[in-house]
Amino acid sequence: MPLHRALPALVRDPLAALVRFAEEADGQVVRLNLGTFRPYLVSHPDHLQQVLRDRVANYPRDEQGLLWRPVRRVVGEAILVAEGSTWESTRGALQPLFTAKRAETLVDRMAEAIGMAVDDWAEPARQGRTVDGADELKRIVLTTTMRVLFADRISLVDAYRVSAALDTVTTAMLPRLLAPFVPYSVPMPGDRAFHGAVRTIDEVVLPIVRQALAHPTDDDDIVATLCRPRPDGRVPDEYQIRGDVVAMFSTATETTIALLSWLWPVLEKHPEVATRLHAEVERVVGDGPVRREHLPQLTYGRMVLDELLRLYPAGWLIPRTAAADDELGGVRIPAGATVLVSPYVTQRMATFWDDPTRFDPERFAPDRPRRRYRYAYFPFGGGPHQCLGQYLFLLEAQLIVSTVLSRYRFRLGAPADLTPRLGASLSPRQRSMLSLSAIQRPVAQ
Ligand code: HEM
Incomplete structure (x- = not known):
């Protein structure tokens, strides 16, 4: 893809441009000429399987890479960016916390935390006040994650501080991402905010790590687990653990909030989907709290x-x-060479999906035949780096959606706009201001 076509299209609308490039090539590998940077866009499921699974040793995360350099300054060699023995040791330590079976055992605790967080909507609903859909998801997800994965070692107030600091880090490192060749000895805009945010994260996380290292326990929360000796008897140093704690905090909360933020505009735009979803929640959950046994029926x-x-x-x-x-x-x-793999791109290609831009949950009906390609759908990645939190996420997300919809109906103040805002995670550009109304049910005689 020559520079004169690639660059303007990517500047105008990067996501749409990547999908178009991949489609025009019918899923063949595309080399993007962006001047000094010439990455390869890989979109065919067979090739994705090679990169993510079959030849994974040849496609590490960019170890020396410019792209990851600012991220590494926040999380060090954390599970999200590391390779080799450091990654293996951390993945091995955390894996038991995230099996499908273990995630199931967390459902009751998650349901309780979510139920309590959603209780706070009673006032705005009564007063007819709107609430910000993304802010509310942040509150629900932070409350739940701190309770269930961090055993309340990080207070909600501190979780908000870390979350805000991570937002600052993402914005402040943008100039460095866009100009990766500038050495760190040269100051750039955003540097001061970046350092301030890293300091805030350290102020919250380091004391918690030190406390856990000084008083080891058998608890199965993330911090206690990371502080225990690994199979080779070694305990990682406090900076390594701090990096993993921050990485787990960030990935467990940001991705969940980003994905669920699409629920509001999508349901507003697709009333037929909303009606079916409401009917299912009403039939399965009714007016009681959502319980573990409800989930397989939803x-x-x-x-x-x-x-x-x-x-x-x-x-x-x-x-x-x-x-x-x-x-x-x-x-x-x-x-x-840099190889770009994107679930967004492949999952929107007409080569692999019928009418790909249409929102149609029926594609995932349990009785539908299996898809031809495993890697035509891979929102959680694949191979050895496949998302650790996927089972937990799916349970948590089902609990949040069904708890909210068993109690409230919402409307958006404006027509739904499904344009994405490009960031570390993909979220809607439009803010969703929700008008809530509590569901009125007839009182039983
Ligand atoms: C909407 C929800 C989520 C999505 C779409 C998502 C997506 C992904 C993807 C695509 C990867 C692969 C990254 C790569 O190959 O470089 C990944 C890795 C990972 N995810 Fe998630 N994730 C989600 C939620 C979560 C949650 C809730 C947690 C933790 C509680 C989590 C923890 C992780 C970890 C630790 C990794 C790194 C695994 C490794 O490299 O060994 N994720 N995720």
Whole structure:
């Protein structure tokens, strides 16, 4: 893709441009000429499987990479960015906390925390006040995650501080991401805000890590688990643990909030989906609290989530670097090249999906035949780095959606706009201001 076509299209609308480039090439590998940066866009499910799974050793996360450098300054060699033995040791330590079976055991605790957070809507609903849909999701998700994954070691007030600091970090490192060749000795806009935010994160997280290292326990929350010796007897140092705590905090909360933020505009735009979803929640949950046994019966709710993850995958870009020369579908990939893998792109390609831009949960009906390609749908990545939190996320998201809809109806103040805002995670550009009304049910005689 020559520079004169690639650059203007990417500047105008990067997501749409990437989908178009991939479609025009019918899923073949596309080399994007962006001047000094010439990444390879990989979109065919067969090639994705090679990169993420079959030849994973040849496609590490960009170890020396410019793209990850600012991220590494916040989280060090954390699970989200590391490779090799450091990654293996952390993944091995955390894995038992995130199995499908363990996630199931957390459902009751999650349901209780979510129920309490949603209770706070009673006032705005009564007074006819609007609430900000993303802010409310943040409150619900932070409350739940701190309770369930961090065993309340991080207070809600501190969780808000860390979350705001992470937002600052993401914005403040943008100039460095856009100009990765500028050395850190040269000051750039955003540096001061960046350092301030990192200080805030350290102020909250380091004392918690030190406390947990000084008083080891058998608890199965994230901090206690990261502070225990690994199979080789080694305990990572406090900066390594701090990086993993921050990485887990960030990924567990940001992606969940980003994905669920699409629920409001999507349901407003698709009343027929909203009606079916409401009917299912009413039939299965009624007016009681959502319980563990309800979840397997909320099949349409799950289909809606699967379709949200197809069109709006929070983790929209998965960059990799080729370690050695390789070939994908007849295209030579030289050592050192950046390879761009994007669930957003492949999941919106007409080559692999019928009418791909239409929001249609029926694609995920349990009786539909299996898709031809495993990697035509991969919102949680794939291979050894596949998302650790996927089971937990799906349960938590089902609980949040069904708790909210069993108690409230909402309307958006403005016509729904489904344009994404590009950030570390993919969220809607439009703010969703929700007018809430509590569901009135006849009082039983
Ligand atoms: C909408 C929800 C989520 C989406 C779309 C999502 C997506 C992803 C994707 C695409 C990857 C692969 C990254 C790569 O290959 O480089 C990933 C990795 C990861 N995710 Fe998620 N995620 C979500 C929620 C969560 C939650 C709730 C948690 C934790 C509680 C979590 C923890 C992780 C971790 C630790 C990794 C790194 C795994 C590794 O490299 O070994 N994610 N996620």
